[in-house]
Amino acid sequence: GNSVTQMEGPVTLSEEAFLTINCTYTATGYPSLFWYVQYPGEGLQLLLKATKADDKGSNKGFEATYRKETTSFHLEKGSVQVSDSAVYFCALMNSGYSTLTFGKGTMLLVSP
Amino acid sequence: SQTIHQWPATLVQPVGSPLSLECTVEGTSNPNLYWYRQAAGRGLQLLFYSVGIGQISSEVPQNLSASRPQDRQFILSSKKLLLSDSGFYLCASNSDPSSDTGELFFGEGSRLTVL
Numbered sequence: 027g028n029s030v031t032q033m034e035g036p037v038t039l040s041e042e043a044f045l046t047i048n049c050t051y052t053a054t055g056y057p058s059l060f061w062y063v064q065y066p067g068e069g070l071q072l073l074l075k076a077t078k079a080d081d082k083g084s085n086k087g088f089e090a091t092y093r094k095e096t097t098s099f100h101l102e103k104g105s106v107q108v109s110d111s112a113v114y115f116c117a118l119m120n121s122g123y124s125t126l127t128f129g130k131g132t133m134l135l136v137s138p
Numbered sequence: 139s140q141t142i143h144q145w146p147a148t149l150v151q152p153v154g155s156p157l158s159l160e161c162t163v164e165g166t167s168n169p170n171l172y173w174y175r176q177a178a179g180r181g182l183q184l185l186f187y188s189v190g191i192g193q194i195s196s197e198v199p200q201n202l203s204a205s206r207p208q209d210r211q212f213i214l215s216s217k218k219l220l221l222s223d224s225g226f227y228l229c230a231s232n233s234d235p236s237s238d239t240g241e242l243f244f245g246e247g248s249r250l251t252v253l
Contacts, residue, residue, distance in 0.1 A: 060241070062242075067246075068246055068247070069142075069230075069244030069245050069246045069247050070182075070230075070244040071244070072233075072241050072242070075241065089142065115182060117180070125172070125184055125187055125197070125216070126184070126242060127184075128174075128181055128182040128184075129181060129184070129249055130179070130180065130181030131181050132183075
């Protein structure tokens with residue numbers, strides 16, 4: 027079956043530090059990959075996505091590259107801000123299916 | 139764009155009491171609808187999804203049920219709550235029903251505490 031594994035948090039960084047949140051997946055075929063973000067007390071929002079190998083998704087300074095050879099979709103940002111503090115979820119969806127499989131989420135805490 | 143409304147936002151219920159969480163969607167027609175539960179340390183668990191009125195698929199056996207009486211209404215229910223039902227419940231809708239790209243819009247959630 028499908029599964030998504032994320033690094034455990036919390037990840038604690040100072041403002042302007044470099045961020046990496048690791049995500050690896052197990053799936054049959056060629057899934058689409060997503061990063062969602064959940065700000066405190068809110069629902070989830072789509073942050074970025076990639077639909078095929080070597081695609082790079084990007085948004086708000088965040089990037090992630092679909093690596094088929096390592097089955098990974100690591101999230102990166104060059105310089106984090108306090109406002110980036112949130113829980114980040116990696117997710118996948120296989121083509122032809124209607125449901126997303128999420129990782130457990132990684133909390134990011136950025137201090138001034 | 140879509141807007142998803144969930145209510146109540148917060149609920150405290152005793153063990154054994156019934157539950158009804160409601161979700162309505164605006165700005166789209168014939169969406170796929172989803173109920174997820176977010177429990178501490180366990181990430182997001184898909185509970186139910188629906189591709190149309192009266193069509194419900196259950197992902198996890200439990201004492202919860204879901205119904206879709208109207209195209210843009212999705213209800214999560216229980217006849218008797220358990221302590222383990224505590225969590226943050228999120229309703230979601232797919233962003234483009236015609237293409238099903240996997241992008242979801244989420245509501246702001248309903249936090250349930252069972253005592």
